[in-house]
Amino acid sequence: MAITPYTGTFGRSELQHLLRRTLFGCTPGDLAHFNGMTLTQVVDELLTFSNNTAPPVKAYSALDGNNNPDPTLLDPNVLFGTTWVNTPREADAAAEVTQARLESLVAWWMGQCVEQERNMREKLVIFWHNHMPTHLGQVFNSEASYTMNQLLRTHCAGNFRQLIHDVTLEPAMLYYLNGYLNVASAPDENYGRELLELFTLGQGSGYTEADVQAAARVLTGWTVLEQSGGNPILPQTIFFPFNHTQTNKQFSAFFNNTVILGQNGPDAGENELNAMLDMIFANDECSRFIVREIYRFFVHGDIDAVTEAEVIEPLAEVFRNNVAAPDQVRTVLTALFTSEHFFSAAIRGCMIKSPADLVFGELRLLAQPLPDPALLEARFQVMRDMYWLVDYAGQNLGAPPNVAGWPAYYLYPSYDDLWLDTSTFPARNNSLLGINYNGFTTSENTYDAASANLQFKVDQVAFTQLLNNPSDPVMLIDELVDHFYVNPISQSVKDQLRQDYLLLGQQNNSYWTTAYNTYVADPNTTNMAAQLVPDILRWLIGDMQQAAEHHLF
Amino acid sequence: MQRRNFIRSMSAASLGGFAVRGFGNPLFAPLFDRAGEDRVLVIVQLYGGNDGLNTVIPLDQYGMLSQVRSNVLIPSAQVLPLQGLNGLTGLHPAMQGMRELWDLGQLSIVQGVGYPNPDYSHFRSTDIWETGANSDQLLDSGWTGRYLNFEYPNYPTGYPNATMPDPLAIRIGGPVTIGLQNMGVSMGASIYTTEDSLDLSGNIFLDPVTADCKGSKLDFVRTVQQQTDLYGNVIEAAALPSCNLSTMYPTGGQPGAELARALKIVAQLICGGLKTRLYWVSLDGFDTHSQQVDGNDTTLGAHALLLQGLSDSIRAFQDDVHLLGIEDRVLGMTFSEFGRRIKSNSSLGTDHGAAAPMFLFGSKVIPGMVGQNPEIPADTTWNTNLPMQHDFRSVYSSVLRDWFCMEQADVDTVLLDTYQPLALVDPAGCLDTSVHQLNQQAGLSLLDVYPSPFVDRTTVRFTSDGGRVVLQVFNEQGQAVRTLVNRDMSTGQHTVTADLEELPPAIYYCRFQNGARQQVKNMLKVR
Secondary structure, eight states: OOOOBOOSOOOHHHHHHHHHHHTTSOOHHHHHHHTTOOHHHHHHHHTOOOOOOOOOBOOOOEEOTTSOEEGGGSSTTSOTTSBOTTSOOOTTOOHHHHHHHHHHHHHHHHHHHHTOOSSSHHHHHHHHHHHSOOOHHHHOOHHHHHHHHHHHHHTTTSOHHHHHHHHHTOHHHHHHTTGGGOBTTBOOOHHHHHIIIIIISOTTSSOOHHHHHHHHHHTTTEEEEEEETTEEEEEEEEEOGGGSOOSOEEOOGGGTTOEEOOOOSTTHHHHHHHHHHHHHHTSHHHHHHHHHHHHHHHTOSOOOHHHIIIIIHHHHHHHHHTTTOTTHHHHHHHHHHTBTGGGSTTTTTOSBOOHHHHHHHHHHHTTOOOOOTTOHHHHHHHHHHHHHHHHHTTOOTTOOSSTTOOGGGTOTTTGGGGGOSTTHHHHHHHHHHIIIIIOEEOOSOOSSGGGTTOEEOOOHHHHHHTSSOTTSHHHHHHHHHHHHOSSOOOHHHHHHHIIIIITTTOSOTHHHHHHHHHHHHOTTOOOHHHHTHHHHHHHHHHHHHTSGGGGBO | OOOOOOBOOHHHHHHOOOOOOSTTOGGGSOTTOOGGGSOEEEEEEETTOOOGGGTEEEGGGHHHHHHHSTTTOOOGGGSEEOTTSTTSEEEOTTOHHHHHHHHTTOEEEEEEEEOSSOOOOHHHHHHHHHHTOOTTOOOSSOHHHHHHHHHSTTTTTTOSOSSOOSOSEEEESSOOOGGGEETTEEOEEEESSSOOOBOGGGOOOOOOOOSSHHHHHHHHHHHHHHHHHHHHHHHHHHOOGGGOOOSOOOOTTSTTHHHHHHHHHHHHHHHTTOOOOEEEEEEOOOOOSSOSSOSSOTTSSHHHHHHHHHHHHHHHHHHHHHHTTOGGGEEEEEEESOOEEEEEOTTSOEEEOSOEEEEEESTTBOOEEESOOOOOOTTOOTTOOOOOSEEHHHHHHHIIIIISOOOHHHHHHHHTSOOOOOSOBOOTTOOOHHHHHHHHHOSOOOEEEESSSBSSEEEEEEEEOSSEEEEEEEOTTSOEEEEEEEEEOOSEEEEEEEEOTTSOSSEEEEEEEETTEEEEEEEEBOO
């Protein structure tokens, strides 16, 4: 049975639903861009990616004796303004160098998110990062963490088996789950277990404890090289046959009693890994598991028997039918996002925003101004602050709570409810208010003088200029409500917002129209009512940000 | 101009005009209400699976241990022997603080705690420990969530109220996970600090929720929002600086500083007069697959720092509650999702294992060691795990019966089966049952099941507010096994008969939903 395609109206609210779940929020510009396209056209574009952007560059420095920032005092082998990703750190490099590069990496990553193109790539990078996480602080290797992020980008809508294969041998993963220490004399089961439990088959699917141990033995012998001839090199995965378990690996009845023949020689690790992935992917549980992961991330936490039968199983079949296809994941996602189920009332608006969705959605919606690309240091500082803002709201990207990712994506039965509790609720609100009221500032003491002392604050008037009828107070409130909330807002609440804020307690709508038009015509107006317009909008948005409704999407 | 800012700034919070409650203020302690003197449980969760063999070290097994885990083994001369155990058992050298508690008679060690058919997944095993499930059973409620539902069956309808103005449970420094959930209701509040962060008095977003999925989700967000507001007030008011007297807490960069910060808040809130029954704190990092110990000195390294942090924090907490004069009301308990493998690996670490010791601490524990040193088999291989001596639910059963003063039959209801209690806590000093009766009546009862226990049929009485009423019976696994009502009903009281003749004898949950209001009551079917 195939999944039922969506045949209903594809109007504004359907487009909003699709974009909110696949981008970070949905801006007036996004809606205008996709306006008039068919569902298939929109989904095609959302799954079409340009080439990867330029890598992170050095925009960090250390203070000299006179308290002046000097880039040659921190990571001196990399020139200011050039990328560090191809320059190995010295074997005895100070932790500050790794730290600076990791901050540069996350700032770069946040830049990709907040300046995302109109496609799903950034959401998918976080999806895969949640599915097969590595922890920046625990791996503490900037170059390996960059290549891992690149790997997730490259394969984000590609072939899942290829992705799993590459992740297994990626230095950051070998470090994170101890694969680099997994040797024949004393196998370390950490990666083998999570490969089966969290990455491919799922806990309780039927594999045994002996399978975990056999998988660990298949994976013995890989490690990471960071030196060659006494010189530092970029982290490089290498296979040492003498550390590999050369005996046969017996798997359980769940895998049809497969025996992976023990091999020796330089290709033994690669051959046995491929044999094991073939064995795993031949099991239907693998396709079901990964489809459930996709579903829980993008659609809805709880999967009931009907959804399992009518959504998960058909998509799992699509997944299996494309097991060797280079765009396997893209095909599955296309089927999901063009399905009747995805547009059903049963799931629309019924998810709590992740902190990344909440913060980046707000930054994009309110058209947060960002530093010019030439101002490297300013960009670095602002994007790094965004990283901490998402963390403050409850999601430390690059540092998930553990190898299972964030509980909101897997923990039965509460799922996305787990983003919200009595401690994260005020933090989430505060992060939104911070965007609206405070914005971002750069430090006064920078290496590049042009980056110093800059402010990047949301311009609420400029934001309303992106709407259709900002000078009409009734329509302005209607439009803001439409952009902010998925739940309906009653006319009486809208009237109160209009009167309390836009009309300053007055009755006549023309009060706002006159003030707004006067301000827009001349921001330096001396008309006192018009001078209040930016503040009024800031207060109005600040109020709307704090509604419970704003947490749903 | 209405500028509605719900979020309090730091300065606004410190100006919050809430009366300070506590023992010293008789105005806030109604006569005969002794609930504020009731007992408190502090759960310390050790994430990652703690290596029990390097925590409570069986010195009589040293010969075998040095064969199977020599690279992580603590030199026997450095182990801290426990008085009264004939030199056979000792603590990791980093655990001076807990050794002091042992000497003070405030520590109970339960050996070999686990469950049949152990699961080696962090996530599944954590789930099992938090829900009290069997290895092959999926439960959607936590054991403490079910306990709190037993004590406060009307929660959250009509809460907070005079009998229970405070959160039933407080999680400090992490999310409320399944352990504190009951039938989709979170029975606990989560905080990081004691600052009151929300004031909803100007909120105008109060439209009725719609009768669809996004409406019920909105209802959930609003519940959290209201709890944040209300509980923020009482927590900030209770967090008196004078309610921390110990100078022993680790701080700054010292091991355990984060756990100590959480335990300090616990002491503060108990002393400040909260009626909260349960506090849940945690320490992360016990998944020591590699570099568990320092290669040059096995008494140092990651695990030593963790144990030192745990031990020093708990020692300081006990010092604090002693100085505050509340120690007889407070019991602590540690748990971790599993122990680690007997045989170490070559990464100076240990892989996932099975049974491990648990600690109970407090002035009312029955001090000593329950159970035996684990025995290391001569033929230990990579697969060999320590067998279980005590089911973890026997520990829970003891705590519920002897610390929370429950009848054994009620304990069995909460734990979904009978588990032999152990002698861990002195049962003397339970408050009289009127306190419990008061708790059970607190809040607004929308739903009653009578009789329960019942054999085939029972009567369900509920109060509708008008509109759609859904009344369903769920089994322990959270599956709806009967829908008794699913239609619009007039405002007022209604009764229906639940005929469950065909269902097996077990505990069922009757769940009532009427718009945004919901309530769950137990129903026990017997032969």
